[in-house]
Amino acid sequence: MNQRSTPIQVTGLVKTFGSFRALDGVDLMVEKGTVHGFLGPNGAGKSTAVRVLLGLYRATSGQVSVLGLDPGKHPAEVTRNISYIPGDTTLWPNLTGKQVLDVLAGLRGARNKVHEQELMERLSLDPTKKVRSYSTGNRKKVMLVAAFSAPTDLLILDEPTSGLDPLMEQIFQDCVEEAAQAGRTVLLSSHILSEVERLCTDVTIIKDGRVVESGSLAHLQHLAAVQVTIHDDAQTLTTLARTLRGRGIESSSEQHHQASTGLHLQVHRDQLPQVLADVAVAGCTDVTVASASLEDLFLRHYQTDAR
Numbered sequence: 001m002n003q004r005s006t007p008i009q010v011t012g013l014v015k016t017f018g019s020f021r022a023l024d025g026v027d028l029m030v031e032k033g034t035v036h037g038f039l040g041p042n043g044a045g046k047s048t049a050v051r052v053l054l055g056l057y058r059a060t061s062g063q064v065s066v067l068g069l070d071p072g073k074h075p076a077e078v079t080r081n082i083s084y085i086p087g088d089t090t091l092w093p094n095l096t097g098k099q100v101l102d103v104l105a106g107l108r109g110a111r112n113k114v115h116e117q118e119l120m121e122r123l124s125l126d127p128t129k130k131v132r133s134y135s136t137g138n139r140k141k142v143m144l145v146a147a148f149s150a151p152t153d154l155l156i157l158d159e160p161t162s163g164l165d166p167l168m169e170q171i172f173q174d175c176v177e178e179a180a181q182a183g184r185t186v187l188l189s190s191h192i193l194s195e196v197e198r199l200c201t202d203v204t205i206i207k208d209g210r211v212v213e214s215g216s217l218a219h220l221q222h223l224a225a226v227q228v229t230i231h232d233d234a235q236t237l238t239t240l241a242r243t244l245r246g247r248g249i250e251s252s253s254e255q256h257h258q259a260s261t262g263l264h265l266q267v268h269r270d271q272l273p274q275v276l277a278d279v280a281v282a283g284c285t286d287v288t289v290a291s292a293s294l295e296d297l298f299l300r301h302y303q304t305d306a307r
């Protein structure tokens, strides 16, 4: 593993604020050219981890490498070489959108004006207006233009679409896909699971400062439960539900009309052959099996009290 193939390498990252451990041994590997979702409930530690990656916070302990550099030791160089969109966008209120882009490009020392112009048009951003007159969404657009147009290989996006309307959200998603196709690497922190599901190849979920899931989305979905729905007459389904309960599998039924009902169950993939065998023995033929969505997969990690 080297910095060319793994632009972000984090091992055993601990970050404390006083006696509070905001990050408690986080591992995060982001491979080149991937869009990596970074998820977790409010207060999980995502923004803290991102700030350590940028050299804004010093790690208490653990190893952190971004583009082959320790951001704690080389914050300016790391920051210059990545595109970053912070969770809350505070910009200079008296500058116009164009002037903000000039300042940000000046700090970086590199710029792609053609790409910048193209993105402004796609996102319908009027760069002549002053930041203080921009809506939240328009301030976000300034950051999106700066981030995607910059000649960087790594983008770190912390809730980049908060405040964007659905059409702009769509354009943002296209921009991420184009970035990945061009071989750029994206770390995307987002609470919008449909966005993560569409864009991300890999995900890491943290909760209470610790990683609770990490891997390729396809692999995690494979490990997840599947939804099975069977339609038949009520008597057949009652018998089937009893058989399944005998195997420790609970199901819920739903009455559609007098003669036909639906039976719903959620099982681990490993249990599916047994369930389908029981369904076949019961003589049911109207069966639907669906993979768990990202929502089914991850909501359980969100269902605890926030810190």
Ligand SMILES: Nc1ncnc2c1ncn2[C@@H]1O[C@H](COP(=O)(O)OP(=O)(O)OP(=O)(O)O)[C@@H](O)[C@H]1O
Binding pocket: 017, 020, 022, 040, 041, 042, 043, 044, 045, 046, 047, 048, 049, 087, 307
């Ligand atoms: N500078 C700080 N001083 C003290 N505590 C902090 C500081 N920054 C963050 N924390 C605490 O660390 C924890 C993690 O916060 P963080 O902002 O990283 O969460 P997050 O996952 O980004 O949450 P959200 O989804 O709400 O943005 C929280 O309990 C927060 O209160």
